[in-house]
Amino acid sequence: MKILSTEKKNAVLGSMIKIIDQNRDKILAANKADLDAFTKDDQALYDRLVVDQKKIDGMIAAVQQVKDQEDPVGKTISTRTLDNGLEINNRTAPFGTIMIIYESRPDVTIEAAVLAFKANSKILLKGGKEAVNSNKELVHCWHLALEENDLSKDWIELFTLNREETQAFLKNPSEKLDLIVPRGGERLIAFVKEHAQCAVLISGRGNNFAYVAEDADWELAKKVILNAKTHKISACNALDKILVDQNLPDFEAKLQDLAKTLSESKVALLAEETVLSQVSGAEAIPSEDTWYEEFLAMKAVIGKVQNLDEAIERINKYSGGHSATILTSDKEKAAKFMERVDSAAVYHNASTRFTDGGQMGVGAELAISTDKLHHRGPLGLEQLVTNKYFVFGNGQIRD
Structure with a gap:
């Protein structure tokens, strides 16, 4: 693939x-046209589909932000000269052709393409049928920008x-693929992994956990949990599971307080058998x-754990490996949690x-x-x- 100059890419x-x-x-x-055709049976999918003036402003900001960033191609990672005189340079290089498969969000059509293009890779955008009109119009904009700068569509x-x-x-x-990124749920990821003939980078599955330790600042914990759960339910970084340490002072009263706080924000609650009687309104x-x-809904699970070790064990067993947070006043306890929880992002006292x-x-x-290979977290x-x-x-x- 031809390596474009930084000036040419930024001009586009x-x-x-x-x-x-x-x-x-x-x-x-x-x-x-896409919204009118949508049945609204999936609120999270519908929320991701909506484009308004603010969302367009965000698209423009994303392109400007990438334009302003340093070109990632051709940067020297390391260099050394061997005893035999060979000079060895390790440099960054383009992937080649990237395919991204995603549902709903038309802004991905902008963000994925701008990143791939600035990184000197071709991108194949496989959006969902629910956003077909939006995606066609946005890709048309891309093609106008490419043609304006004498580049192929x-x-x-x-x-x-x-x-x-x-x-x-x-x-x-029909052409060589170097990387496929499926952004979606388990079914999409399994579908791509089953059929793909090239590298697949897994993305998108959340199922994130919060652990409330016995020494947590309770008001802080409630604030963080409420934000993580309700701020944007359609996001893969939203909270789904809450584990509360049984040694938390006034355990039952605080469970009731948490349930009341979440219920008032219209979060449907599920509770495991050990705390079901203490979580009002939970199923x-x-x-x-x-x-x-x-x-991806206004729903959360509340469970009880005996200690930090049990919380870590349960998170590592059930979570999607995306994000997890600990609510505690003990920095050593937080450090242990953050080191041992197997997620792309781990938090202490934050959403x-x-x-x-x-x-x-x-x-x-x-x-x-x-994924753990190549890169983990925001790509x-x-x-x-x-x-x-x-x-x-x-x-x-x-010799």
């Missing part, structure tokens, strides 16, 4: 900022394949499968809602990776490259 992004701003009415009209392509066509493409792609957990479930590229200073993100511009060794010699041979 400058054009894109102008074109999005000029085409606000067309973008909103396309999104209205092939850098950014939109796929509108159905499930069967997507499966066939993954099994036998029993139907099966162990509930502990593995990401809700899981901060697991986000913009909030963490990464900028626009392609996804939140829960921003700096992380959207691979590496290559450049070895310079003058006739060296290996």
Whole structure:
């Protein structure tokens, strides 16, 4: 793949900022067509589908932010000269062709493409059918920006394949794929992993936990839990499970207080058998499968643990490996929790809602990776490259 200059890439992004701003009415009209066709049976999916003026402002800001960032391609990671005179440079390099599969959110069409393009990779956008009109209009904007700068529209392509066509493409792609990023639930991830013939970077599954230790500041804990659960239920960094230490002073009264606080914010509660009688209005957990479930809804589970070790064990067993928080006044206890919990982001006395590229200073993100290979956490511009060794010699041979 041709390596574009930083100036050329930034010129395209400058054009894109102008074109999005000029085409606000067309973008909103396309999104209205998608919203009108949506049945609203999935509130979280509907929330992610909505595009308004604020969301367009956010798209423009994302492009500007990436434009302002340093070009991640060709940066020297390390250099050394061996005893035999070979000079070995390890440098960042483009992935090549990236495919992202996602549902609803039209802003992903902007954020994923701007990151891939600045990282000198081609991107194939496989959005959900519920956002087809919005995505077509946004990709049209991309194509105008590319053509305005004498580049092929092939850098950014939109796929509108159905499930069967997507499966066939993954099994036998018409072009070489270097990386696939499925952003969605367990079924989508399993589908891609089953059929893909290249590397797959897992993203999107939340099922995040909060552990309230026996020495937690109770008012602080309630504030954090309420924000993590209710601030944005459609986000993969939203809270789903709450584990309360049985040694918390006034345990039963505080469970009732927590249940009241969540219920007043219209959160439906499930509780395990050990605390069901102490959580007013809660229903029993139907099966162990509930502990593995990401809700994306105004719903939460409350459970009881004996100590920090049990909390860590249960989180590592059931969570999606995305985010977890401990509410405690003990820094040593927090350090143990943060070191041992196997999640991409771990928090002390803070909401899981901060697991986000913009909030963490990464900028626009392609996804939140829960994989351990390559990169974990927000996948921003700096992380959207691979590496290559450049070895310079003058006739060296290996004996």
